[in-house]
Every structure is written in structure tokens, then in C-alpha cells.
Amino acid sequence: MSEKKKPKKVFQQGPISPEKIATSIANHQSKTNIGAHSIFLGQVRADEIDGKTVQAIDYSAYEEMAEKEFYNIREAAFEKFDLTCMHIYHSLGPVKAGEICLFVFTSSANRKAATDACSYLVEEIKAKVPIFGKEVFEDETHQWKVNI
Amino acid sequence: MSEKKKPKKVFQQGPISPEKIATSIANHQSKTNIGAHSIFLGQVRADEIDGKTVQAIDYSAYEEMAEKEFYNIREAAFEKFDLTCMHIYHSLGPVKAGEICLFVFTSSANRKAATDACSYLVEEIKAKVPIFGKEVFEDETHQWKVNI
């Protein structure tokens, strides 16, 4: 539970690499009270909108507020679910179609806590954290993404 | 949907490495219609039972039947959920405490299909696939694991 209070850096510049995810998983192999990990990855889609294709999303955030919201969401999740560990990473700046922009990672002794917490975190992040996404098309025009 | 019919090898000897997971994630970055991945990892716990600690689980399976069950579970999941991709890997042989024995990976345009399918697969695998686990203690005695 010491992990609970440690403030964590959520934002990183650019996409989240598969290698970072592997390292994060490997770091949990010494925690032998964990029986289940649940991972959610958000990947940028090459959506076609009015004949134009999204080539990247350029993420920005109200960072000071976002960090507070992430902290509150983490605390609430630790209250609600019997978790061993919880990690959240989100990209800032451009993330190309096919690249990963969100990495949520929960671990618990049993699968239900890990999977329920992971879904909870994703919904909370999408609803409450002031992150903004500019969908950039191949012709460099853009539109602003809205979560549904 | 061509992926749907391709029979897949689920079992592998020994633990599932974080690098394998990273490679599997990286392989999906060319599929730009994917917006969400959900991953479940089962990790062997060092449970203490009557003063003795589990150091590994030695997995065996009725392989011919297990492969059929995995196939049926995959087909049912593709029916139930709007998935782009689905991958299942399970260990055979010894997997040490802290190592990963199950890797379930679902991908979809939207998060709900990916996360619901991932949970569905994990429950189905635990309930329906004839896999057996010998929990080996540090003193080389053992007991047989039962899913709850």
C-alpha cells in the first residue's frame, strides 16, 4: 500500500511503446502475491471522416488539473478495489494511427478486482480528465475529438 | 475476419515472457481500425498453504480436447462481440511464482467489445478448458489447484 501515496507521472511525450509495456509487466514478476493483471490500451484509429483519414491525434491537456484528477481517480480506485498495483500512462503530443496513447495497468490477487478496476479507471479517465485531442488528417487539416 | 477461421496454437512450453506480449502488441500497430486492446494476464502466486509456499505451478492438459474447447470459445466470442482480433496463450509445464501462465488479448474498434470479450474469454477458459495445475511447494511436495 506504500505505492498508493506515491505521486506518479502519467503523461509522457509521444506514443507509448510496446517495450514500455513489457518492462512494466516484467517489473511485477517479483510481486508474487499478484495473481491477475488487467491491461487496457487505447490505440489511435485511422478513422475516415468525410473522405479524409485520420493520420494522428495530437494530444494536449490542462496538465495541472489532469494530474489532480488522475490522483483522485487512483485514490478512489484503491478504495473501491482490492488492488496490489495500479499504473496509468497517457501520451501528450502527436500519436500516429496504430500507436498507443493510453496504458492502464491494474494488478490484484484475483482477477475480478483487477479487471473491474481497469474498466473503472478507463471510464473515469475518459470522463473526468481534461485531455484534448486534435485529429489530424492526411492533408494536415484537423478536427477536435470528442469522447463518447 | 479471415483471422477467425485460422486455427491457433494456444499452448506453449513454460512461462509467457513480457517480450512475447510486447511483440504481440507491436504486431497490431498496422491494424489501424483498432481503437482498444484489452489484455488479461494470469500470474502464478506464491500462496502460502499450511505453512508451505507455492514455488511453481506445473501445468498439464488434455491437449486434444483443450484445443477443441479453445476453438469453440474463440468462435463464440467472435459471435458475441465485435472484435478485430483475439489471441490466447497458455503455458504447459512448470511456471514459477511471479511468471505468467495465461495471456488473453482482445482488440476492437471500441473499448466495450474488447474489455467484455476479454473477461468472457478468461471465465470460459477457466470453466471449460481441461487444464490441470500441480502447485509445487518449496519442499517439492505438491497439491492440485482447483479454479474458484
Add this chain to the structure above:
Amino acid sequence: MKVTVRYFGAIAEKVGKTEEELDLSTIGSDFQDLKEHCLSTYQITDDGTLQIAINQELGLKRPLKEGDEVAFLPPFAGG
């Protein structure tokens, strides 16, 4: 009395800047005064999706104080 006003995403694009300092002595120290001032100055229409935070907190709508940070936030799009 001065406050900092910050703009994000589509709103920053429309406003043409991400931040400014405003003197409330001419605008009024009421939250609603500032909101209306900014909406009309930059021709932002509030279609119901606009959220405004005071010092990183939503839903306050309290009278403003010297040094407050007011942020105009378009719909969230994380993940």
C-alpha cells in the same frame, strides 16, 4: 484585481491564445461576468459542452479572487 484565464483545445484555437491575464475591475468579479465577457469577446458559443474550472476545479461558480486561474475547457478526449 487580476485573474489568469486559460484556454484549451478547440477553444484555444478559436481564441487564438492559450492564456491571458484579465483585470476584473472593468469586467466584474462575478464568475458569470467573466464567462460572458470571454464568450462574447471570442464569439464562443456554449453548446452545453463547455466546462469552466476555477483553480483546477469544476462547477464552482463562486465570486473570483485575485490570482484565480479560470480555465475554459472543451469536451474531454483522453484515451
Add this chain to the structure above:
Amino acid sequence: MKVTVRYFGAIAEKVGKTEEELDLSTIGSDFQDLKEHCLSTYQITDDGTLQIAINQELGLKRPLKEGDEVAFLPPFAGG
């Protein structure tokens, strides 16, 4: 008439082997006959968790045929 019988996990351990061929002409070709033969021969008690598959399928309980594969399965423990 011969069938293959396979044992897994805790049952294989108790039986002392993972597979054998049994001649049903002495045991009887009924599913229940074979089940009772194996349970009594190896002193396996069915506490309600035992599952038996015929040709990789559970819950059949049909009369056995030449070449059938009958598998005695303890509780599943995947994942």
C-alpha cells in the same frame, strides 16, 4: 471391443498411469460399467467434481464403441 482410457492431473497421479487400453468384452460396453470399473479398480471416489469425456466431449454417457477415447478429468485449473 477396445477403448482407450486416459487419466489426467490428480486422477493420473492416483491411478499411476496416464493411459491404458481396456477390453470392454469383460467390463461391459455401457458408459456406466466402464466408469464403475475404473473408479473401483483405482479407488477413485467421485466427490462430484469428476468429469468424463468421450472422444473429447463431456456429458455424453452413451454406449461405448470400438476405438472410443474415454478421459477421466479432475477439476480444471487453467489460468
